[in-house]
Amino acid sequence: MATFGDGKIYLRTFLDGAGQxxxxxxxxxxxxxxxxxxxxxxWRVEVTPPAETATARFLNFLQVGDHAAMVAAQPxxxxxxxxxxxxxxxxxxxxVRFKREGPVGGSILCADGDSKTIFEKSFATxxxx
Numbered sequence: 001m002a003t004f005g006d007g008k009i010y011l012r013t014f015l016d017g018a019g020q021x022x023x024x025x026x027x028x029x030x031x032x033x034x035x036x037x038x039x040x041x042x043w044r045v046e047v048t049p050p051a052e053t054a055t056a057r058f059l060n061f062l063q064v065g066d067h068a069a070m071v072a073a074q075p076x077x078x079x080x081x082x083x084x085x086x087x088x089x090x091x092x093x094x095x096v097r098f099k100r101e102g103p104v105g106g107s108i109l110c111a112d113g114d115s116k117t118i119f120e121k122s123f124a125t126x127x128x129x
Contacts, residue, residue, distance in 0.1 A: 010070035014059040015082060016049045059084060059098070081106065092118065 029036040049056035059082050061073045076085035076095050083097030083106075091113040098106040106123040 006066050007064070008066065010063040012061040012070065012073055013047055014061065014075055014084060016053075016056040016058060057082060057100070061086070098123075 027035055047058050047060060061084050063070050071086045071088065073084050073086040076083040076097060078097065080101075081097040081099055083095060085093065085095040087093050093111045093113075093115065095109040096106070097108075103125055104123070105125050107121065108123070109120045110118045112118055
């Protein structure tokens with residue numbers, strides 16, 4: 001968790017990574033063994049695999065606001081997708097999943113407290129300009 005005034009940002013990393021906040025005075029943009037100062041109060045999140053590997057998958061769950069605590073989020077994986085599920089402060093249940101391989105894709109589902117679907121959408125698989 002990082003804070004600024006009354007605001008907070010929480011991070012939970014699923015899958016292969018471990019996250020940590022980095023920054024603050026003297027480390028506004030620390031990279032390659034040196035600090036690259038930027039204006040303002042700057043923080044960032046670094047996510048790294050637990051061991052050096054050719055490939056790694058990360059799923060980062062970020063919550064931003066003035067919440068006293070992070071909502072409980074848990075994995076919601078299927079054989080083809082990585083995802084997370086959580087219940088928001090308003091009681092709505094959210095599930096977000098991303099395709100693991102092949103073309104980009106995924107879905108988002110929102111249900112009420114009685115598990116009745118409010119909406120369910122697939123992510124776009126292409127962009128049109």
